[in-house]
Amino acid sequence: MTTEYRHTPVLLAEVTHYLSPHPGSIVVDGTLGGAGHAAKLASAIAPDGLLIGIDQDDAALAAAATTLRLGQQTRLLKGNFGDLDALLSDAKVPYVDGFLFDLGVSSPQLDFTERGFSYKGDAPLDMRMDPSAGGLTAADVVDSYQEADLARVIRDYGEERWASRIAAFIVAARARRPVTTTSELVDIIKAAVPAAARKDGPHPARRTFQALRIEVNRELEVLEQALEAAVRWLVPGGRIVVISYHSLEDRVVKQTFAKFAQGCTCPPGLPVCVCGAKPVLRVLTRRAVVPTQDEVERNPRSRSAKLRAAEKL
Numbered sequence: 001m002t003t004e005y006r007h008t009p010v011l012l013a014e015v016t017h018y019l020s021p022h023p024g025s026i027v028v029d030g031t032l033g034g035a036g037h038a039a040k041l042a043s044a045i046a047p048d049g050l051l052i053g054i055d056q057d058d059a060a061l062a063a064a065a066t067t068l069r070l071g072q073q074t075r076l077l078k079g080n081f082g083d084l085d086a087l088l089s090d091a092k093v094p095y096v097d098g099f100l101f102d103l104g105v106s107s108p109q110l111d112f113t114e115r116g117f118s119y120k121g122d123a124p125l126d127m128r129m130d131p132s133a134g135g136l137t138a139a140d141v142v143d144s145y146q147e148a149d150l151a152r153v154i155r156d157y158g159e160e161r162w163a164s165r166i167a168a169f170i171v172a173a174r175a176r177r178p179v180t181t182t183s184e185l186v187d188i189i190k191a192a193v194p195a196a197a198r199k200d201g202p203h204p205a206r207r208t209f210q211a212l213r214i215e216v217n218r219e220l221e222v223l224e225q226a227l228e229a230a231v232r233w234l235v236p237g238g239r240i241v242v243i244s245y246h247s248l249e250d251r252v253v254k255q256t257f258a259k260f261a262q263g264c265t266c267p268p269g270l271p272v273c274v275c276g277a278k279p280v281l282r283v284l285t286r287r288a289v290v291p292t293q294d295e296v297e298r299n300p301r302s303r304s305a306k307l308r309a310a311e312k313l
Contacts, residue, residue, distance in 0.1 A: 008036060008298075008299045008301075008302075009036030009037045009040070009102075010102065010104065010243055010291065010295075010299065010301070010302040010305045011243060011289065011291055011295070011302070011305055011307050012036070012037060012040060014289050014307055015037055015040075015100060015241055015243070015307070016040060016041075016044065018239060018241050018284055018285070018289075018307070018309035019041070019098045019100060019239050019241045019309070020098070020239060021041050021044040021045050021049070021097070021098055022044065022045065022049075023044075023045055023046065023047065023048065023049060024045065024048050024049050025044075025045040025049045025050075025097040025098060026045075026049065026050045026052070026093065026094075026095065026096050026097050026098075027041050027045055027049065027050070027051050027052070027096070027097060027098040027099075027100070028051075028052045028053075028054065028084075028088070028093075028096050028098070028099050028100070028230075028233075029041065029051065029052070029053045029054065029100045029102075030054045030081035030084065030099060030100065030101045030226060030230070031054070031055065031081065031100070031101050031102045031103065032053035032054060032055035032060055032061065032064050032076065033055065033057075033060050033064075033102065034060065034063050034064065034067065035053065035063065035064035035067040035068050037100055037102060038051060038053050038064065038067075038068060039067055039068060041098075041100070042068055042069070042073070042074060045073075046073065047073070048073070049073060050073055050074075050075070050093075051068070051073065051074045051075070052074075052075050052076075052077060052088070052091065052093065053068070053074070053075070053076045053077070054076075054077045054078075054079055054081055054084075054087060055076075055078065056078060056079055056080045056129050056130035056133070057129060057130065058078070058130075058132070061076050061078055064076060075091060077091060080129075080130070080222060081101065081222065081226040082218075082221070082222030082223075082225045082226050084225075084226050084229035084230060084233070085229050085232075085233075088233060093233075095233060095234075095235045095238075096230070096233040096234055096235070096238060097234070097235060097237075097238045097239075098234075098238055098239050098240070098241070099230040099233075099234065099238075099239075099240040099241070100240075100241050100242075100243075101223075101226065101227075101230075101240075101241070101242045101243070102243045103219075103223065103242065103243060103244050103245060103249050104243065104245045104301070104305070105117060105213070116137075116138060116182055117209070117213060118182065118209075119182060119185075119186050119203055119205035119206065119209050120203075121182065121183070122181055122182060122183040123181065123182050124137075124139070124180065124181060124182075125137065125138045125139040125142060125179065125180055125181055125182055125184075125185060126138060126139070127209075127212055127213045127216045127217070128216055128217065129217050135216075136215075136216055137216060138185075138212040138213070138216050139178070139179065139180050141153070141212055141215055141216060142170055142174065142179045142185060142212070143174050143178050143179055143180075147167050147168060147170075147171045148167075150166075150167035150170060150171070151163045151164045151166075151167035151168075153211050153212070153215045154166055154167060154207070154208050154211045154212075155211075156211070156248075157210065157211035157212075157214040157215060157220075157248065158207035158208050158209075158210050158211030158214075159207060159246075159247070159248070160207040160208055160211065161197075162192060162193050162194075162197065165192045165193070166188070166189055166192040166193070166208055168192070169188050169189075169191055169192035170185075170188055170192075173188050182209075185205070185208075185209075186205045189204055189205045189208050190204055190205070210246065214248070219249070220248060220249070220252055223249060223252050223253075224252055224256060227240070227242070227252070227253065227256045227257075228256065231260055231280060231281065231312065234312040235312065236312050236313060237311065237312060238311070238312045239284070239309060239310065239311050239312070240281075240309065240310050240311075240312075241307060241308075241309045242307070242308050242309075243305050243306070243307050244305070244306050244308075245304045245305055245306075246304065250288060250306050250308070253308050254288075254308060257281055257283050257308060257310045258283070260279070260280040260281040260310070261279050261280070261281045261282060261283050261310070262277070262279065263277055263278055263279035264277050264278075265277050278313075279313055280312065280313060281310040281311065281312060281313060282310060282311045282313055283308075283309075283310050284309040284310055284311055285307065285308045285309050285310075288306035288307060288308055289306070289307040289308070289309075290305065290306055290307075291303070291305055
């Protein structure tokens with residue numbers, strides 16, 4: 001494995017615009033990766049700001065430590081952003097002016113086949129963001145879930161039209177022997193998806209691999225927890241920026257922002273508000289911000305990115 005940990009930051013100018021960091025700000029990059037965004041943010045809040053980078057991947061933290069100037073103005077924390085309350089409390093952070101969450105899988109996680117995220121090579125079927133923490137692997141899901149549960153995961157998290165058929169083929173294959181590698185799973189999926197459906201569009205295994213990654217890492221549940229915690233930590237006027245890469249993530253972000261921006265929840269027709277609920281956020285992006293064509297050409301992995309931003313009231 002190469003030690004290189006590349007990260008071409010997506011929508012960097014747009015992140016900087018909506019997050020609006022300034023000298024002295026406390027900014028949290030909850031998905032540090034290779035620190036592409038973090039390096040820009042650290043520069044913007046210098047000389048007396050504080051950048052906190054969070055990642056559960058040891059390789060990402062090691063790469064970021066070489067990119068960023070660590071010290072009083074920069075702290076790196078290992079952990080899942082779903083545990084934001086505990087991480088920031090343990091680090092004795094008083095408040096936060098800005099949060100960034102870039103939800104894309106980092107390039108090395110895709111490029112290093114041994115991590116098990118990619119359908120393009122042969123590796124153990126793992127897909128855990130932090131293997132050192134133990135827990136469920138993609139192989140565990142594939143070999144232990146009931147057929148109906150497998151179909152649900154692939155359909156709901158992968159938005160795969162052939163989910164039931166793929167689940168049935170997996171169950172039939174594992175009855176002969178356990179499915180333990182990415183290439184074995186790819187072969188099963190290719191056999192399950194009709195040839196006509198494989199002629200056009202993305203790789204036939206892409207949606208199933210996405211679904212398994214989301215299930216293994218509880219990504220949607222963790223994302224909602226992180227967003228709600230971030231809103232609590234923000235000071236009035238503080239901002240939160242999220243970049244998502246598929247419709248499921250974007251829906252969670254959009255619905256969470258809308259919930260905090262809603263305010264009164266009383267039934268229509270009441271003469272006065274009795275719930276007392278007040279809006280907590282102001283949504284800054286009426287529609288999701290997407291990359292320019294020029295950025296997509298320079299960084300094809302940015303193609304599906306969508307940015308949403310909100311401000312604490």
